[in-house]
Amino acid sequence: PAQSDEALVWQGRWHINRLTPEDFEKAQAIFEDIIARNPGHIEAHVYLALTTLWRVWTCRADPRDIKLARRQAQKAIKLDVSDGRGYWIAGCAECWLGNKTAAVHYTDEAIRLCPSLAFAHDQRGTNLAYDGNPLAALEALEHAIRLSPHHPQRFCFEGETALAALLAGDLSAALQHADHALLLRPAYWYAHMVKVLALHRMGRPDAVARAKRDLYEFEPRFNRSYINWLPFSDRSLNARMIEEMF
Template identity: 30%
Template structure:
């Protein structure tokens, strides 16, 4: 690749920087830094991004990084005072702000030594391109049935898992016909990956333990044959066919969660400039689920990059909508309307990209709630659940909306489904908070207090969830625990009052006096 800007030309293949006809001398790290900034010139890159790309994630001192930035500027006749081409964004990172043009160099020149065979200089067969585009891929192999077990039962679980994963629309799922055709031919993850060209393989078995059936399932990566998840289930033999669907649902949710976590971690370790749409999306998820304002901004950049690389990627639009939703809900309350509008626009574009993606309807349901359209929000969330009953976040969000202004008992039930589907979800704190609110409305005060405590025990509990917990604890007579939580709220946002709480949530008129009295009691009035 050749980057042209001002009177400079940077050739990534020859690793040359020229000013006019003159070849400039650069240290390798300074050259890599310039390439990284040019490739990512559409957004601000953080210090961590630079370290990951240029230093392979190794820890280096601030002075070392500053020295390389200064050297890059000197090579471009730039300075820290001018910042004509390389700008430092305070507490955010760096960005190349010059107008640059990318020019493809000839294919022959871009071949590296590893593209050629050792003999005769012939080109080796190129790596097989991904057949599944942006998505990770999985093969669910037919569960084996031990002697004495009905093969139809094992086949039924396999079929339900394949269908459940496909309805999530997050992964490329190999069709049942392909995996069942290979039933007795392979079981090794590496072989499954090689033949079916998938990233993950799900393998399971059913054994007869007398009056009970023992079901095991495991998820493996096919590139290194590593087991990344396994679980087992015991069910009464007589009820086997009645609860097959429930077992399959639990397995589907676990497979989806484990793959998403693995893909997020892989994306974090990869240099940002090398991310494809799928990886940029998962890098965005990694930042999004840290629930801080800087990470929320980083997440937005990665989701936008995923969308730029693949404008049909509905999940990236849903992620971008989530970040705008969080800005409106917590980080940028002064720009709440603008952020709510952005959340709605992103969700709408996600639906246009794939109207059968449950995440697109989930994002729209959240955006409609921000706009005060609770009934429309509930319809969208039910649509998401109808498309994929295994989509935990849709169940949670339905509980969130119902807990405040809708059917409180339905909220309890929806949140419980979400927790069963995703017991280690990053949004677990919010599930607990929604349940506490719903139980309080049902006048089940002791349970409400316990779930309020469960909320604040989660390491990533948000400001408003903590405020809700403090109010619920005060209302149910647990004043000491409530006051401790008020101190945490004040540390997170000095001056937080009940008005901030009312601005964040939808509270029924009949419930407001109760919360106002509690707020006055604990100093949040």
């Protein structure tokens, strides 16, 4: 018998959580099929936008896909203005596009509508960190972890916390959170990057060399563009990280 749309959404979510290019394609096909049959299916619209967002982050997709995720999130918002998830996804896309005011607006609205949405608090922390306020970022990120300590993507919360701690100058905390993120997802290039930077600033060259080997084992494509892509308001931070990494 044919699966219900609800069962298909769960199947698509399972593929998203695997975080591989092949699974993103399968998830996209599932959600697009649901939408073709039922254009008003809010869950399919939300998770289609989320699929695009995760593909951008994990696969270093074309920046045009960030705008696609934003459009998809905005469609979800139009279908249900009371669902905070669409606002969170749109806020994340705006952050990556460097539109800080829009990112804050969408993220704050997501939290207003759904105060328990851990990823929205994570995004608030990310917005603050990239805009030069790492101490406030740490508060938001710690709140995200408290809200959902067993979230399947907690490695993201830990990675963002590691970056905020690095920016705040707490190198031990940066290293601790980076290591925790890597325990949860060993292939997470972002946490590997923060670990290398923290060890470099600690003056531990041997540990830096080992951490770099681990980074390139899991992400052999890693290069300057990964760091240059990070949407810091102060672009000198990108330049410093590139200098320290390479």
